[in-house]
Amino acid sequence: MSAADVPLWAALPAALLLICGGLLALVGSLGLLRLRSFFARIHAPTMGSTLGAGCVLIASMLTSTALAQRPVVHELLITLFILVTAPITTMLLMRAAILRSDRSES
């Protein structure tokens, strides 16, 4: 059982989603690299963690559902966890950045 055994009805959308997800993650990371300031950079990786992850998770759901031949939806949990946890880091990081940039300015 591997990726090659997935029926086409699932493989096709899954593949599309995977490519989308990969690209989104890549672009997000690229943004981290290319954007000029921290405040700009902090936005970019969110792409990977939201829609990018979402795409991959849906792809995963599709393939595993297809392989197990019953609905497999536990990837939802990952979505849930990502959504709940992401703001904590971002908020703290943002505050810290504001504080530190304030300090370096003053």
Place this chain on the structure above:
Amino acid sequence: MMQHLPILPILLPLLAGALLLFASETRHRPRALLALGATLAQLATALALLACADGRIAAPWPGELGVYALGDWAAPFGIVLVVDRLAALMLTLTATLGLAALVYALARWERAGSHFLSLYQFLLMGLNGAFLTGDLFNLFVFFEVLLAASYGLALHGSGAPRVKAGLHYVAINLVASLIFLIAAALMYGVTGTLNMAELALRVPQLAAGERTLFDLGALLLGIVFLVKAGAWPLNFWLPSTYAAAAAPVGGLFAILTKVGVYALLRFSVLLQEAGAPAPFEGDWLFYCGLATIAVGTLGVLAAQKLDRLAGFLVIVSSGTLLAAFGFTGTTLTGPALYYLASSVLGSGAFFMLIEMAERNRAVAADLLAISFEAFGLQDRHESEHPDEMAGVAIPAAMAFLGLAFISCTVVLAGLPPFSGFVAKFALLKAAIAAPPAAPALHANLLFAALILSGLAGLIALSRLGIRVFWSSERPTPRLQWLEAGPVAALVLLCAVLAFGAGPAMDYFEAAARSLHDTSAYVGVVLPEAAAGGAP
């Protein structure tokens, strides 16, 4: 119940340690009783095992060696505990020293920090496990158990010197543990087994390339054991750690270096018989032991404080054991085991003793004494009473300490009449008789090293002993029975060991014989493999 005897030395301290966590730290009496009870039970178990291994009482296993398969998984798949005379001897030593140091600690040290008693029990558990196990990785685990507990105990009571020395101790041992892991993994990667008996079986069948890899593993393992055993040049941490540790801990640590020696011995014997190189092949171990003796002796001479001196004495004894085990042939094993027992008991007592003696001491007085000696100055006291002819009565506590000190000195320096002398005699006698089976040079070197280290010990101990016990400026320490008792008991044990040298030596020789009888070991641990030839 009898068939579970081998697991008890591990299980008893574990249960005691865990139960102690439930008891509030303020309730000293029940905690002390629990710890004492557990340690006494360990001693009883160890003695029972000792008797079983020697065939004195009916053992729950057939034959000479006892194998206890944990989880009922036979070797090499499961972990086995193997009881032979040597293991039983080490268990007994651990329990004896453990009991003495525990009683000593109950008097005051136990209260110097948190969880002393639990950590203490865990240390005993680790020691017992390391002596019993027949599995390489399990040995690592028990090394870690005993090291982790020893970290805690070495730092017990906190304080700057303790923590500074502890930092080095922890650091070195952590790195050593990582090397241990590499070695064990390498051995597994090459032979596909972790059981020590099966290793002995498999190693001779390895192809040349694999064999070199295995030897590398063995080398790393040997280095680790040498670190634990305090061999030069890997032992710089030892004196300060031992000196800084709390007294009962230092006392118990006397057996810690012996774990390294024990493991080294166990491995080198198992592998040597199988035609494989010992962790340290050939004369390396012997010369390493000699270097350790030499450096330890220098340290003994240079030490200006009793606690450091004690540390260096431990190094000397380690070096002696290494040299003895590295000596060509097997005739020195029995005497070396006797020496091991004697030095463990003696140095254990010594650590506790010096703490009692140095209690309340003024640091300034010490410095003064050193400068007096260096510049040949006279004591102030002397000039005040030049011709005083009446003696000074020694308080009973000081008299006891002095006597105990002399006894320990006598044991550690190898002077008569206690066990140290018998041990040295036995070692030297065997060494002299060894040529031509062993190089005469080795015999001569060992001879010189033992005599000279004894002399150095005598010089240093008398110098520092005089400074500590006969300096007029020291207040007399207050002793409690709980503290004096264990020291006296250990010293007495040394005397008993000397007095009963006959039966003791018989036992040690038998232990050495069964240790070197690898095929019996393999046969008991792996009955099928041994019967069917190659595994």
Place this chain on the structure above:
Amino acid sequence: MEIVFALAIGVLAGSGIYLLLRPRTFQFIMGLSLLSYAVNLFIFGMGRLRTGAAPVIDPARGADPALYADPVPQALVLTAIVIGFAVTALFLVVLLAARGLAGTDHVDGREPERE
């Protein structure tokens, strides 16, 4: 794969050992953690490398040893990880205590006379 794996171990171990030779306690603890990564990988590698062969028995495929990676090193690594974690924590606390008592974060508990 093997060469990458081996080099990875080498780089981790080399960096770790370099840090272990440094004079600051913090460097030491980082070195320790890198070296333990390396050691964990090393132990793991002793079972040889396999992809897609996690040693979780698939009842459909049966318990053919050829189908699964060697589980023993994995079990060993697990133990090693746990112990490594424990001792890292311990060392951290010891270094904190040493720092507090000795007033310096030098591994010897005192600054060298001359750097």
Place this chain on the structure above:
Amino acid sequence: MELALIFFLPFAGSLCAAFLPSNARNAEAWLAGFVALGTTLVIAALYPQVSAEGVVRLNVPWAPALGLDISLRMDGFAWLFALLVSGMGTLVVVYARYYMSPTDPVPRFFSFLLAFMGAMLGVVLSGHLIQMVMFWEMTSLASFMLIAYWHHRADARRGARMALTVTGAGGLALFGGVLLLGHIAGSYDLDAVLAASAQIQAHPWYPAVLALVALGALTKSAQFPFHFWLPHAMAAPTPVSAYLHSATMVKAGVFLLARLWPILAGTDAWFWIIGGAGLCSLVLAGYLAMFQQDMKGVLAYSTISHLGLITLLLGMNSELALVAAVFHIANHATFKASLFMAAGIVDHETGTRDLGRLSGLSRAMPITAALAAVAAAAMAGVPLLNGFLSKEMFFAETIFLDRPDWQRIALPLAATLAGVFSVAYSLRLIHQVFFGPPARDLPHVPQEPTRWMLLPSALLVAACVLVGVIPEHVIGDYLRTATDALLGADAPAYSLAVWHGFTTPLLMSVVALCGGSLLYAVAFARRRATTVPLLEAIDGRRIFDALMTGVTSGAEWAMRRLSSHRLQMQMMLLFAVALGGAALLALSGGIGWGTRPTLPLDPAFALLWVIGGTCALAVAWQAKYHRLAAVAFAGGAGLATSLTFVWLSAPDLALTQLTVEVVTTVLILLGLRWLPRRDERIAGRGGTSPRLRRLRDVLVAGACGLGIAALAYAVLTRPGVDGLAPFFVQASLPQGGGLNVVNVILVDFRGFDTFGEITVLGIVALTVFALLRRFRPAPESMPLPRQQREQAAAGDAPPSRVHGGELLPAGLMMLPAVLARLLLPLAMLVSLFFLLRGHNAPGGGFVGGLVLATAVILQYMVGGTAWVESRLRIHPLYWIAAGLLAAAVAGIGAALAGAPFLTSKAWHGELPWIGELHLSSVLVFDLGVYMLVVGATVLMLVAIAHQSLRSHPHKSVPGALR
């Protein structure tokens, strides 16, 4: 039986004496006196038996495997010596009763005195060489304790230490010599060794044996060049000097030489070593004795000189000389002990022993004077006293020496010279103390001591006279028994007559007497000798002290080079040793790569390790100045490691590595708070030396890394070994009852490892807790971190620092707190999930426990310690204990059923509606792991977190952590 009695009486007496109260002076004396007298009588009563049978023996097996036996053996020589020891002991005890001050704590004194007596008898009566060495060393120890009896005096301490060092060292040398001797002879039994004379002298080890034995004997007998300790041993109370340092202990050396004379003597080496040392001591000590100021000093040097005489006699390789030596041993003991007693009396009565201050005492204490004069005359070799007889024999032997010519001339001359010295110092001693004008300013007014104190001395003087006048009747028999015992059939004929006619020896005696008197009259009569001419510079004590200090400082110097207190050095050594050893082995054995087909390289994997490796290098580069960055890099390396585990089919490892990674990061960050700031700009003092050191470290580290990589590669490319793995895979489901083989190994096959591992975790947690209880942060990390101070100053309310009553942390931590608390139940569920299914899928107690612990820590992070603990009471210690107990109980359960510890027991059942139920002791075990991990992790992290609470005590909550 009698032998055992002789042996045990003194030791038993010693033990009794030690436990008498410290003021029981009379009881002590009675006890010691009776013991000594009893021993003497027993010995005396044994004489008929000894003379009839030759040897009386008692053998008790001790350690036959080692060739050790307790063997008591009394022949004529031993009998003579034993009688000397015990008889002299009796007299000294009587003397000491009156000598010692009433305030002295005498139990110690008598106890050691008796112990010494026992040890000395042990030396004398040993029929086993090793046993003799044992007692030999015990006499050194006893002597040490007795010299230092007045340990509050520095000279006593120094003298004791010197004596112990020198004689102890000699004892060790003797030990070595005896070992060799026993090896050559094949037995340590004295008879066997004595019978192996030819073998021994022919053996290549003979020189070594001789040197070692000589070292032992010469140090003990204070012979040149080891003589210097004896004068310093005079700090001992005078009874001790009389007993140990003149009559008995110092004689042990010559006793030994005489004992081994039959097997060791007769060679050139013997002559030069023993005879040479004897001659030097004889002349040199005699010369030095003339210039001493202290009465006991004179006696000490004279003792050395006389012992030199005996040694010289023994070294002459002639049987008659041996007889003379034995004779002189006995004679010297009598007159020298008597003289010491006299010196002690003078000291006791006047308070000083200074020859310069003492004078004309014969008027106040005539009896003492008379006794001393006779004894001194015996020492000087005046006819009709015992000293004359043995000295005459000595002179005779020097003449008939069987050596080349120049030696035959030189030796008599030297002997006569020594005789001259001996007369001079004897004369000086008596004349200066007892004659001349009465001394004035003495500390006490001199008077005759009590009769009992004079008695021992008088008895000894009487012996001197009796032996001197009628030697053959008094001592002839005994002497003959003694020498027969030594020489057996070779014993020469000799006569002990007082008058032999006008012989050369007589001439020498006369010359010595006249020369000595003349020398004294010319050189000393008017002059107070304060310094020693010619030998001024040679001061044994100074040399010894310099030697000792030199040894110590030399050892210190060596230790500085051979050892290091620096951790870096030790690490370097550890790695260098490992690297060097491995390189040596690998080069000699050779390891090539193996033949196993490698996995195809996945570029993504390679990229992963580009990242991981860079992170690792970056950690090494940044850890000094940018700690936070280093932690982040380490996180990257850890992630790469976990991903590798995922990639290479080790999901359990990946899970564990990830959780551990997270917890470790938090842990290190917690610690970072207490570390000092390190600034690149101020600390960056460059220079070549640190740079070189870094380069060296880089090289070593690089080499080690490469080595490990090569090692790994060498194994990875070799085909796998069919070891334990197949069994585990096959047995996992049917016998272990789990699909996840790794977990089954962990909790079942090798559950004992896990058992130990969780114990380690628990221990570490306890240690951390214990250590942090006494934690004292560095001063500069005590105050609040800068960020918090700034924010507080800017009016920003401290976000998470609230009191328990409030529902939520205020400020900017409010929303994270809400989210984190949403996460807590989820994480708990996940942790239970991992715990429960670990047996069949990746997970297990450890991961589960860490998940829960992390979730709890997250609460602390967002809510602050005070807030969390005001509503959550975790008892991490109980969790740890319960975890350990649960694991143990899971193991013991099986043991109760008769199976070994940790045997798994499973129970399968069918429940209606719910389905199959599967319970196993393994689950209990895993639950134990789970609980312990939770407890230990939380305990460690929270204990560190609590340090902030402690450094700001006004905000603490009571009893938060237990």
Place this chain on the structure above:
Amino acid sequence: MNAILPFAVNFGLACCSVGMLCALVRLLRGPAAQDRILALDTLYINGMLTILMLGIGSGAAIYFDIALLIALFGFIGSTAMAKFLLRGEVIEP
């Protein structure tokens, strides 16, 4: 049966790896600590995606657990660092 999914998986893996590489460069370059923390966070997210893709590629369910764990706890390291930056200590009194 068809190669499209494996191809997509490999493509996604490559994307994620390159993304991780980008994050690494940011991690190395900084310049500020917050950049590094952000980069680490990104690294973790990309790592999680990698695992999911590996899971899809192999069809095995076990990868899910690991991804789940990263989703649940991957953020804690970065949060702790951010908290440290913000307040100077991870767990306040």
Place this chain on the structure above:
Amino acid sequence: MRRPPLVPLLPAVLLAVWLLLNDSVAPGHVVLGAVFAWLVSAAVARLRPLPAWPRRLHVAIGLCWHVFVDIVRSNIGVGRVVLGAARRQPTIGFLQIPLQLRDPHGLAMLSIIITGTPGTVWAGHDPASNTLTLHVLDLQDEETWIRTIKDRYERPLMEIFE
């Protein structure tokens, strides 16, 4: 105002999560999940002093859809900024938005939404004035942003949580 719900929310959610985790609805798992859900709820009860009783699930579903659409849109937007960054640097900036929503859970949901949407980051919240500070990657029209936040997210959230 707050009425007791028919089903305790937390245990129910936990049960659902448990079943999702195990990917099974076997009776055994349901029972076990129920037990665990109950246990865990009891264990965390003291840590969660704020009960939240969301209502009007249809509003929530609508909100979810809006959020999803916004996420996709802003992903595209940010992606363009990243890839086209060479051409035009985005105008980043802070934005103060006064809020009416006070329920912590509502705020938490809002923060999830805002963080989940690329291009916006929750930069702070002043409880006193109940003002949200928002950081926006491509800040061109402040008013539009404020309106979007308040209309699209805040109002539904208030309906759900208050």
